Amino acid sequence: MHILHCDLDAFFASVEQRDHPELKGKPVVIGAPPNSRGVVSTCSYEARQYGIRSAMPSSQAYRLCPQAVFLPPDMKRYQEESRKVFNILAEYTPVIEALSIDEAFLDLSGSHSIWGSSMAIGHHIRHRVKSELGLNISVGISTNKFLAKLATNLCKPDGIMEFTDQMVVDLLPTLSVDNLWGIGSVSAQRLNHSGIYTVQDLLDAPEQLITSLLGSNTGFILGLAKGIDNRPVTPYEETKSIGNEITFPKNVSDSLAIEQVLLRLSEKVAYRLRRAQLKSHTITVKLRTPDFHTLSRSKTCPTAVNDSRSIFDVARMLYQQSGQEGKPLRLVGLTAGRLQGSEYEQLSLFANSGPDISSVIDRLNQKYTSGTIIPASLLDNHERNQ
DNA sequence: TCTGGGGTCCTAGGACCC
DNA sequence: TCTGGGGTCCTAGGACCC
Numbered sequence: 339m340h341i342l343h344c345d346l347d348a349f350f351a352s353v354e355q356r357d358h359p360e361l362k363g364k365p366v367v368i369g370a371p372p373n374s375r376g377v378v379s380t381c382s383y384e385a386r387q388y389g390i391r392s393a394m395p396s397s398q399a400y401r402l403c404p405q406a407v408f409l410p411p412d413m414k415r416y417q418e419e420s421r422k423v424f425n426i427l428a429e430y431t432p433v434i435e436a437l438s439i440d441e442a443f444l445d446l447s448g449s450h451s452i453w454g455s456s457m458a459i460g461h462h463i464r465h466r467v468k469s470e471l472g473l474n475i476s477v478g479i480s481t482n483k484f485l486a487k488l489a490t491n492l493c494k495p496d497g498i499m500e501f502t503d504q505m506v507v508d509l510l511p512t513l514s515v516d517n518l519w520g521i522g523s524v525s526a527q528r529l530n531h532s533g534i535y536t537v538q539d540l541l542d543a544p545e546q547l548i549t550s551l552l553g554s555n556t557g558f559i560l561g562l563a564k565g566i567d568n569r570p571v572t573p574y575e576e577t578k579s580i581g582n583e584i585t586f587p588k589n590v591s592d593s594l595a596i597e598q599v600l601l602r603l604s605e606k607v608a609y610r611l612r613r614a615q616l617k618s619h620t621i622t623v624k625l626r627t628p629d630f631h632t633l634s635r636s637k638t639c640p641t642a643v644n645d646s647r648s649i650f651d652v653a654r655m656l657y658q659q660s661g662q663e664g665k666p667l668r669l670v671g672l673t674a675g676r677l678q679g680s681e682y683e684q685l686s687l688f689a690n691s692g693p694d695i696s697s698v699i700d701r702l703n704q705k706y707t708s709g710t711i712i713p714a715s716l717l718d719n720h721e722r723n724q
Numbered sequence: 725t726c727t728g729g730g731g732t733c734c735t736a737g738g739a740c741c742c
Numbered sequence: 743t744c745t746g747g748g749g750t751c752c753t754a755g756g757a758c759c760c
Binding site: 369370374375376377378379393394395396397398401438553554555575577578579580581582583584585630669671673 | 725726727728729730731732733734735
């Protein structure tokens, strides 16, 4: 039992309730405002009693509980609190895999001689996060990642649980299939349609049927169903893509307005690439129509780039070739993929000379609000005249 | 009821190469 | 005139996770 999973309870909402005592005991919803097109990011357990859930449209959350307090997320604060939590975790093992801002796996195989059993470490962590940061963190312990996370999900909020070998035999088979990592709503529905509802149903079904429903994931999923998961705790994963997207308050048809948005997204993505010392070979533009149909168009270039001009040029071309010019859109996104370290950059035979304007912009952006400084040379005349 | 934003991974067809 | 087999890369779409 050397894998520990921990998950901060209703993290964003808990930080707000801790810092604003008048919110304690009240339904608090962190996310987009109710009159917008956004969704709920997190909500307090009081709000969950009304049926409010993460990813639910804020408008629906409002209808379920009009008296709820709706707050926009303050990601800077949450990042800071998250950092403090991870600093505590790092005292118990160097092998930590962050799953998100509020969740992590710890491999404790080297920690027992100093700190005792996994259960003892779990209690330690929970006590310290509570007393030092005023936050509840739930802890699951088991022999692998899947079972540890399952334990957390079963014991939260404010709980600790060890998922034992006996529970693999007695409890796991009784759970619904969507408890398995990788079974989302589509796969769950597919399985249900074939009469498969529980993990036991899955184990009893002919493997050929499961393969026809789940494809190449079948082996991994059937392993989980038996409590087997050989994935290691991996402290560092290389970034594969960097992207930003925006959903408009109202659909936008004007192609010049869309191009301006693409320009701002290019600047944002380029800045993030440079901060990560990365360049990208593949630019992808994502467009979503009012009927929620999503298209993507991508282009791979021989030279990797991380300046907004190059990215914007590709993005604009992809938009213009998408057949969506002048048509209403509800979302526009831009992603840079096929990344490589910019320090290994090959010198182009025809490299541009001249001052590196990007680094000047980066310094200004760091000083002021990120993404606000855009060189006028990137703007077309019609934009400058507006 | 009306669906965010950040990602990862997989599939499948077509181009292209040997 | 009729045409393989293996491999890689690119593109588009979609499921899934937090």
